[in-house]
Amino acid sequence: MRVAASRIGGVNRSFDQPLVMATVLGFLFVAGAAIGALSLVLPHPSSYDSSGLWINVAITGVFAVTVLGFRRHLPVWALQICVLAATVIVTRAVYYGHDPSGYYTFWYLWIGVYAFFFFGPRWGAVQVGVVGAAYAWVLTEVSGPTPVPRWLVTVGSILVAGLLVDALAARLRRESAAAATRAENMEAVSEVARQLATQSDSRAVGWAICSAAVQTAGASAAVLWRPTIPGDALQADAAAGAEVEGLNLPFVTPGSGAIQVFTSAGDRFDTLRPGQSAQELGPAFEAGAALWEPVLKDEGAAVGVLAVYWRDRLEHVGPETRRAVRLLALEAAIAIERGELLGRLEIAARTDDLTGLLNRRAWDEELMREISRADRSGAALCVAILDLDRFKSYNDTYGHQTGDRFLKQLAGAWSQNLRTGDILARYGGEEFALALPGTNLEHSQQMLDRLRDVLPEDQTCSAGVCQWDGSETAEQLTARADTLLYAAKAGGRDRVVLD
Numbered sequence: 001m002r003v004a005a006s007r008i009g010g011v012n013r014s015f016d017q018p019l020v021m022a023t024v025l026g027f028l029f030v031a032g033a034a035i036g037a038l039s040l041v042l043p044h045p046s047s048y049d050s051s052g053l054w055i056n057v058a059i060t061g062v063f064a065v066t067v068l069g070f071r072r073h074l075p076v077w078a079l080q081i082c083v084l085a086a087t088v089i090v091t092r093a094v095y096y097g098h099d100p101s102g103y104y105t106f107w108y109l110w111i112g113v114y115a116f117f118f119f120g121p122r123w124g125a126v127q128v129g130v131v132g133a134a135y136a137w138v139l140t141e142v143s144g145p146t147p148v149p150r151w152l153v154t155v156g157s158i159l160v161a162g163l164l165v166d167a168l169a170a171r172l173r174r175e176s177a178a179a180a181t182r183a184e185n186m187e188a189v190s191e192v193a194r195q196l197a198t199q200s201d202s203r204a205v206g207w208a209i210c211s212a213a214v215q216t217a218g219a220s221a222a223v224l225w226r227p228t229i230p231g232d233a234l235q236a237d238a239a240a241g242a243e244v245e246g247l248n249l250p251f252v253t254p255g256s257g258a259i260q261v262f263t264s265a266g267d268r269f270d271t272l273r274p275g276q277s278a279q280e281l282g283p284a285f286e287a288g289a290a291l292w293e294p295v296l297k298d299e300g301a302a303v304g305v306l307a308v309y310w311r312d313r314l315e316h317v318g319p320e321t322r323r324a325v326r327l328l329a330l331e332a333a334i335a336i337e338r339g340e341l342l343g344r345l346e347i348a349a350r351t352d353d354l355t356g357l358l359n360r361r362a363w364d365e366e367l368m369r370e371i372s373r374a375d376r377s378g379a380a381l382c383v384a385i386l387d388l389d390r391f392k393s394y395n396d397t398y399g400h401q402t403g404d405r406f407l408k409q410l411a412g413a414w415s416q417n418l419r420t421g422d423i424l425a426r427y428g429g430e431e432f433a434l435a436l437p438g439t440n441l442e443h444s445q446q447m448l449d450r451l452r453d454v455l456p457e458d459q460t461c462s463a464g465v466c467q468w469d470g471s472e473t474a475e476q477l478t479a480r481a482d483t484l485l486y487a488a489k490a491g492g493r494d495r496v497v498l499d
Contacts, residue, residue, distance in 0.1 A: 021079050021118045022071035028110055029064035029086070033057050036093065045099065052096035060089055080119065084130060086111050091134040100139050101150055108135065109158050116162035117169045124162045131158060205335045206238025209306065209328050214240050216324040217308045217317070221285060224295070224332055225249065225258045225305040234258055234305065242285045242309070249280060256280055258305045261292040265302045267322070268292045271313055281309065288313035291322070293329040295336065303336050352426040354404055355411035363425035363433050367474040370423065370435050374468060381437055382444040384465035385481040386451070388430040389493040394459065406456060413454045418447075433478065441467050441498050448496045462488035466499040 036057040040050055067074065067082060074082075090107040097104050108131045116124030132155045139147040206224045213222035221241030225234040228248065236247040253259055258280055261268050269291045281287065287309040295304035306329040350362035358366065367383070374381040388394075388410075395403040407430070414424055414432075423435040434451075436444050444465050452461060464484025468477055480499065488497040 018074060018076055018079065019072055021076070022067055022074045024118070025079055025082060025086075025114065026064055026068035026071055028114060029060050029067060032086075032089070032107060032110070033060040033064055036060060039103075045097075047098040049096040049098065053093060056089055056093050056096065063089070080123065083111060083115055083119075083127060087127070087130050087134055091138055094135070094138045095141060098142055100135070100142050100147070105135070105154055108154065109161060112158035112162045113165050116166040121163065121166050124166060125159075128155060128159050128162060131155065203238060206332070207240060209332050209335065210238050210240035213306060213308050213325055213328050216328070217291070217310075217321045219308045220287070220311040221281070221309045223258075223281070223307045223309070225262070225307060226303070226336075227262075234262060237304070242281055244281050244285070247282065253280075257290055257292045258307050261294050262302050262305050265294045265296060265300060267294060267326070269317055269322075271315060280307070285309070287311060289317075291317055291325060293322075293325045295329050295332045297333060297337070304332060306332055355407055355426050357411050357415070357432075358423065358425035360425065360427055360433075363423070363427065364474060366423050366425070367433075367435055367478065370437050371468060371472075371474055371477070374437065375470070379438045380440045381435065381468040382439050382441060382465055383468070383477050383481045384434040384436070384444065384448055384463050384496075385427065385478070385485045386432045386434060386448070386461050386463040387485055387489070389460045389462060389489075391430040391459075406459070409456045410459075413456060414451050417450055417454055422447075433481075441465065445496060445498060452494075452496075460494035462493050463496045464488055464499075465496060 036053065040048070040053055040057070063082065063085065067079075087108070090104065090111065093104040093107065094100060094102070112124065112128055112131060115127035119127075132151070135154055136151055139151055210222040210224055213219065219241070221239065221244075223236050223242065223244060224238040226237040227233070228235050233251060234249040236244045236249075239245050249256060249258060251259055257268055257270055269289070271289050272287055274286070280290075289310040289312070291308045293306045293308075294302045295306055297303055306325060308325055350358060350365075352359045370381055373379075391403070394406070407426075411424075411426070418424060418434075421437055423433075423437075425433045427433040434448075436447060439447065444467075448463050448465060452463075455461060462485060464481045464487060466477065466480045466484060472480070484497045484499050488495050491497065
């Protein structure tokens with residue numbers, strides 16, 4: 001989770017939490033007290049006012065214990081006061097050391113660097129001003145040569161060092177914020193990938209992609225545009241932040257970023273004019289900026305567009321946002337390809353490889369569905385089982401490849417002569433099953449005669465047909481038609497037996 005930013009001195013500090021700031025300041029006080037004590041224990045100039053400096057060490061120690069002891073509770077303003085107090089302590093050390101150019105002066109640099117790093121350039125400049133005033137007072141109180149050059153060199157060094165540290169800190173903060181953004185974006189993309197792996201509902205995956213786009217881009221809405229089946233428009237296949245699902249965007253729409261990106265297969269960002277976004281999302285959603293990312297197949301062809309919209313007018317979006325949206329567009333491409341693959345697998349699982357008709361598994365499903373429909377509507381339903389006569393001899397005579405070609409021709413000829421809603425399946429080998437919804441036995445006889453008439457190469461077939469009695473299961477109905485087929489075979493073949 002991204003750490004909340006606190007605004008100090010007009011600069012966003014995303015990881016300068018008061019606890020960290022207090023801890024660093026506390027240890028600076030510890031270091032100051034320790035070095036100050038060592039400077040008095042070790043040999044030192046006789047000009048030192050030892051009693052005054054030992055008091056300074058004690059004051060510094062008290063600040064160190066206080067800041068570290070209460071570091072979890074100190075607000076930023078209290079730390080700023082502590083930095084000002086540290087300036088006073090350093091000024092006392094310089095004063096009681098009676099040497100404005102001595103090493104105590106370097107502690108001013110500590111304070112300036114700390115202020116620039118944690119408080120930003122504005123507060124750092126304020127601190128440099130305070131240090132400059134304090135050091136100027138010391139130079140007037142303690143005699144020494146060239147006070148003005150000393151003051152300029154000391155204060156100037158603090159200012160230069162502080163600005164350099166602030167520039168380095170700003171870069172560190174930008175990189176840290178970018179890393180946090182990348183981590184957050186990758187987490188959102190990973191969640192989409194997880195949904196893609198566990199979710200078979202394409203709408204749910206599309207919504208997850210759009211929601212992740214809104215989250216990672218800090219946007220107002222996101223839409224996954226997909227071409228319609230006729231291919232004359234893009235349709236809002238999924239959306240988050242805007243009620244536009246199902247909205248069509250004709251390819252002739254002027255100035256549409258989604259249409260242009262789909263056509264060019266290249267991304268695009270625009271600051272939108274008032275009313276321009278209504279061409280895509282309608283007047284209910286007024287966007288001030290939009291980013292369109294093409295959803296591409298492996299070969300580079302566009303299969304959709306992931307569009308991200310902001311209500312506010314933006315002049316640009318950062319590289320991390322573009323990278324995140326690009327990754328989400330890639331996930332969308334994977335989801336679309338997966339959906340198409342599942343569709344093809346479902347068709348393959350229900351289709352006979354040789355003839356392209358429904359297979360036996362699909363026949364069982366469709367017949368149960370037709371029985372349920374007939375039960376609700378009270379309409380008639382007839383089922384027939386057809387079997388080619390002496391097809392084994394045909395295969396033995398002409399070969400199995402010719403036999404397979406014959407079955408394909410038969411499937412095509414029969415399919416062309418059936419009505420919309422009739423169900424033809426390859427039941428097994430040279431056997432076929434036929435369901436005729438809304439048809440009684442008399443009309444079923446006529447339909448089967450027509451199918452027998454269009455058999456290629458003067459081949460014949462036998463069939464058994466029966467009408468659902470209103471209570472039979474699919475298995476019982478099929479078994480009754482199969483029994484009638486055997487009766488047709490036993491009766492001399494090339495005939496239809498009805499029940």
